[in-house]
Amino acid sequence: MTEDQLRYFVTIVDTGSYIEAALELNIVQSSISKQIQALENELGIQLFNRQHRRIELTDEGKQLLPQARQLLEGFYRLKYMAQKLQPRYKNRITVISLPFIGYFGLYVPINQFKLKNPSFKINIIELEEPQLFRRLLSNSFDIALTYWHEQNLANSKNIFIPISTDEIVLAVNKDDSLAQLKHVTTEQLKNTPLMLMESYTCVANLCKTFFEEHSIVPNIIFRGRPETIFSCVQANQGAAALITRKQASSYLANNVVLIPITPNIPAILGAVINKHSQKNLKVKELVNMLIGRNIK
Template structure:
């Protein structure tokens, strides 16, 4: 069965004859007759009574006419949705997400909903390494990742940049400065998460230390921000570097100062090549909310 045959069937029923149906569709009558005959052979029933001057639906034809109309309506709807998906106005966007400062990500998704109301975002919270692997494999359409650089199988589209902060003991001599530079911190042990936990951010910090001419001793590894700050407060002098997620924490015996010579950029990791319409809508939403 072909959709074209159903279109001919409905046209003959609505026009009341093969000739009139053919004229309404700008085709020859023989083509309509042949396709209707094929449809009847496939169904094993007669759709039209041809024994009188006027073509009339048989009982089977009357029963199947509404079904044919439903199939054609579903086909038109499917074509319309497919067109909307191709335009980025419908469909599902699988997005790897992260903790963004304040409610920035939620505002970006709300903006996206106003741009493309029928485009559904399916967010997934994964580790940075898992997000990148999922984009490479096609499991995700895109992922937000901090400190991402282009690599094999990925492109990085920058969307916003955020400051970084240093946490160190409140009684340390550097704690009184309004801001700190990396070169001032080379003598203090650095608490940094293992590279496999967050390769992009680990590389950002270690490479920036090298550029600043320092090689700080390795302190105990960064675990969670809360636990790491608690350890810095009671342990031997050390420091860590972090980015704001909700708000800057307030911890007894800890000083938090801006890092003046390093920031972190969040990018949208996507497959190589020009982004499709849905990703362009997402980028538009991210850019609109980047500085608000």
């Protein structure tokens, strides 16, 4: 049993498919399949029910999943503790982040910190939501850059400090009938075919909360990565996409219109400071520089 095998197992469950797991882990699907088969052979049980088109855990898989998560968190924690024991670790800050640092210009303050503190190494690790929140649980980081997501952060002893406010908007093709609107109401959203990011993402969960608060049963016809749903809007596939303004603006499409939603759906970007790193003055300095960027 290896760390990779456990990570593959948990990621398949979190993403809902072998394909999405392969995309998140940046490996080929066949490698995941082989490693899961090897894990099942070693354990002597079947983890997934392969008689259904959707990924489903067997009863045995459901019972082992919590232990697999705990073991994986243990691997992360062990690696992190080993790093801290290295002679020069005191001059290192581990930053885990959703892959959006470029959207918010956060490399600027990070590089400014490096110039001001040349003896420090900033270890930046970009992760998708399931991986990032697993790292949060294991406390194997100093700073985590993520959108506020109550389910994963509200009960944490780590500190969440807002850095910048984004918003979720409706992206439509310029030829769509909605493109002339100055804003979109909740009633209009009810009747609009929508494309949305995968259900495990912060953005999707913010939208889900919004739908529930306004009694909306959304007509979601497709889920995918932000670049995928945005490309579908560009190609005028007959549906609108819910996406953050910062993400959408980074794709620079002349034939896509971004429409605000009323009431708005804020997406608060912030820095989660590990409870064990809160007294580290250099961690505080870096966070203050990120806040000082004051990006709108």
